[in-house]
Amino acid sequence: xGRQVPIVDYLVIDxxxxxxxxxACEECGAxxxxxxxxxxKCGKTAFGKKxxxxxxxxxSYTIVHRAAPNIKVPYVSAxxxxxxxxxxxxxVVNVEPEPEHVQLNMPVRMTTFVAGVDDDGTEAVAFGxxxxxxxx
Amino acid sequence: xxxxxxxxxGVPLMADNVWIIGAAMTKFGRYPEQDVVDLAxxxxxxxxxxxxxxxxxxxxxxxxxxxxxxxxxxxxxxQIGQTGIACYNVSNxxxxxxxxxxxxxxxxxxxxxDMGLAIGAEQMGKAGLLGNAGQARxxxxxxxxxxRYGNVMPVEGVIGTGVMxxxxxxxxxxxxxxxxxxxxxQFAKIAEKNHKHSSLNPLAQYQKxxxxxxxxxxxxxxxxxxxxxxxxxxxxxxxxVLVSEKKLKTLDPDVxxxxxKISASVMTSDPWVEEGxxxxxxxxxxxxxxxxxxxxxxxxxGDLDLVELHDCxxxxxxxxxxxxxxxxxxxxxxxxxSGAPMRDGKTPVNVSGGLIxxxxxxxxxxxxxxxxxxxxxxxxxxxxxxxxxKVGLTHVIGLGSACSVHIxxxxxx
Numbered sequence: 001x002g003r004q005v006p007i008v009d010y011l012v013i014d015x016x017x018x019x020x021x022x023x024a025c026e027e028c029g030a031x032x033x034x035x036x037x038x039x040x041k042c043g044k045t046a047f048g049k050k051x052x053x054x055x056x057x058x059x060s061y062t063i064v065h066r067a068a069p070n071i072k073v074p075y076v077s078a079x080x081x082x083x084x085x086x087x088x089x090x091x092v093v094n095v096e097p098e099p100e101h102v103q104l105n106m107p108v109r110m111t112t113f114v115a116g117v118d119d120d121g122t123e124a125v126a127f128g129x130x131x132x133x134x135x136x
Numbered sequence: 137x138x139x140x141x142x143x144x145x146g147v148p149l150m151a152d153n154v155w156i157i158g159a160a161m162t163k164f165g166r167y168p169e170q171d172v173v174d175l176a177x178x179x180x181x182x183x184x185x186x187x188x189x190x191x192x193x194x195x196x197x198x199x200x201x202x203x204x205x206x207x208x209x210x211x212x213x214x215q216i217g218q219t220g221i222a223c224y225n226v227s228n229x230x231x232x233x234x235x236x237x238x239x240x241x242x243x244x245x246x247x248x249x250d251m252g253l254a255i256g257a258e259q260m261g262k263a264g265l266l267g268n269a270g271q272a273r274x275x276x277x278x279x280x281x282x283x284r285y286g287n288v289m290p291v292e293g294v295i296g297t298g299v300m301x302x303x304x305x306x307x308x309x310x311x312x313x314x315x316x317x318x319x320x321x322q323f324a325k326i327a328e329k330n331h332k333h334s335s336l337n338p339l340a341q342y343q344k345x346x347x348x349x350x351x352x353x354x355x356x357x358x359x360x361x362x363x364x365x366x367x368x369x370x371x372x373x374x375x376x377v378l379v380s381e382k383k384l385k386t387l388d389p390d391v392x393x394x395x396x397k398i399s400a401s402v403m404t405s406d407p408w409v410e411e412g413x414x415x416x417x418x419x420x421x422x423x424x425x426x427x428x429x430x431x432x433x434x435x436x437x438g439d440l441d442l443v444e445l446h447d448c449x450x451x452x453x454x455x456x457x458x459x460x461x462x463x464x465x466x467x468x469x470x471x472x473x474s475g476a477p478m479r480d481g482k483t484p485v486n487v488s489g490g491l492i493x494x495x496x497x498x499x500x501x502x503x504x505x506x507x508x509x510x511x512x513x514x515x516x517x518x519x520x521x522x523x524x525x526k527v528g529l530t531h532v533i534g535l536g537s538a539c540s541v542h543i544x545x546x547x548x549x
Contacts, residue, residue, distance in 0.1 A: 009286025071293035
């Protein structure tokens, strides 16, 4: 297996189970996946890190059928409300991309997969969420 | 409350009211033989003619275009008249045209101008899907973290979608997750309504009626939005001429009797909400804008004779019924099922055909919906006229986000 890097810097794939790591405002607790100059909620500038839960529920989804040529369709995109706080945009994986198989408010859990390989053989590891109980 | 505008001579109690005295739009569509300056100049000249005015009467001008920002206003002036007035070029995504209108309103309210011209224009051609689709790299591909999320490769389609049909599908499905009676069919009914409405509007890009089955069976873009539930890209322009109430009282009676009062003009941006950090939140800022507009105007949602709202996708229109307080909280599904937003319903919505069928040349849209409502209030909307319309509301959203709501009223001055 080649070297692996996370597809985005808020996915941690070091030792142990992969997890999402948010920037958390030290004043008000607001969570951000991207770097912020100041907190968009309270305006303070000190941030710490918060490890987010790997489980949540589907707050919304769409099934994308039309996309740029390099993107495989159909796929399920969703907003997941994470247990214990935080929202994440993600693909729902290991599910048939049909409305009857994707339920609003259904429980999901995080999983990871290799999304691409660069010219040096380094693998980009991405996260997705799959239905609880999925055996795929 | 002190008298608004029109106070005793020399005693400015509050900012003056602002009125529309001229409005025009091009038919939306595709104009490969014209450039955006032609489209904007045509709408501007028509609006000034409609107002019984010329460029020499204007003391301020604002021009909105999302894709053609660089001194577009000054390039238009070279076609319609160079008089040395202040000219502002504005951009605010899909709220760009409304931002141009509001720029002129603010200049008049500030007392810097008593008559001004606002233009929204766009030339898009067949732009295809809008959004942050993945970009191909042409050099050696080595994963290096880039940007504020440290991406090593494009994430569209890998970590969800940021392309418009899907973003707005997710906005609609979030509403469906929390409210009963909302699903694919309710969203599709909205597109059925707007396509049907557009059949009466000669300025619409498309004027074709489709059945619910045709809409639900057209190619799926991003569930639940099928092709016929998505607005097209296109070209077009709209313009309005605005005056202070004080100036209006000096104008010809034929101008005064067609004047339309701007009873509220509001602009909002996103307040912080948790889910808005990973997916644009089109609800909160719309609710803020609507509530401010109702308070500013004293108009109640039940008073509205027509509404032109931002139906970039059918899923968007449904949630804005609730955001704009047109229905009971959580009742947007029942609202469309009941026929309330049909042109013969309780609160006609998008009788122009909406963005879905009238078209959505981005910079023009927010000025064109003001044209639409003003035209109904003047009783000049032809076959699509809402009988005896007295009060109307316009709403646009530029994703990112910017929201503008205007409430217009037919009143005597």
